[in-house]
Amino acid sequence: xxxxxxxxxxxxxxxxxxxxxxxxxxxxxxxxxxxxxxxxxxxxxxxxxxxxxxxxxxxxxxxxxxxxxxxxxxxxxxxxxxxxxxxxxxxxxx
Numbered sequence: 001x002x003x004x005x006x007x008x009x010x011x012x013x014x015x016x017x018x019x020x021x022x023x024x025x026x027x028x029x030x031x032x033x034x035x036x037x038x039x040x041x042x043x044x045x046x047x048x049x050x051x052x053x054x055x056x057x058x059x060x061x062x063x064x065x066x067x068x069x070x071x072x073x074x075x076x077x078x079x080x081x082x083x084x085x086x087x088x089x090x091x092x093x094x
Contacts, residue, residue, distance in 0.1 A: 003031035004045070007060070011051050014058060021057045027065035027072055035060060 003026060010024045026032055034040055035048050052058055063069045 003028035023059045025063045
């Protein structure tokens with residue numbers, strides 16, 4: 001569910017900063033399938049689907065894990081570092 005939460009936070013960032021034509025990349029097939037599943041009626045998932053429906057310029061895309069995708073490798077490194085901390089801070093650069 002962490003990956004689904006990350007997608008939710010990415011959408012928050014996109015909407016808050018009024019970004020357009022954005023691709024959200026994930027190596028989590030299960031997270032992408034959860035968001036796209038019409039049978040999953042959890043409120044959190046429904047919110048993500050509604051927000052994506054309202055903004056067709058936001059695309060979810062799958063990348064293969066550990067295949068040299070620079071952004072994906074950086075995300076894994078940051079997640080690993082964060083998992084060893086008592087307090088997790090986040091900083092996004094665009």
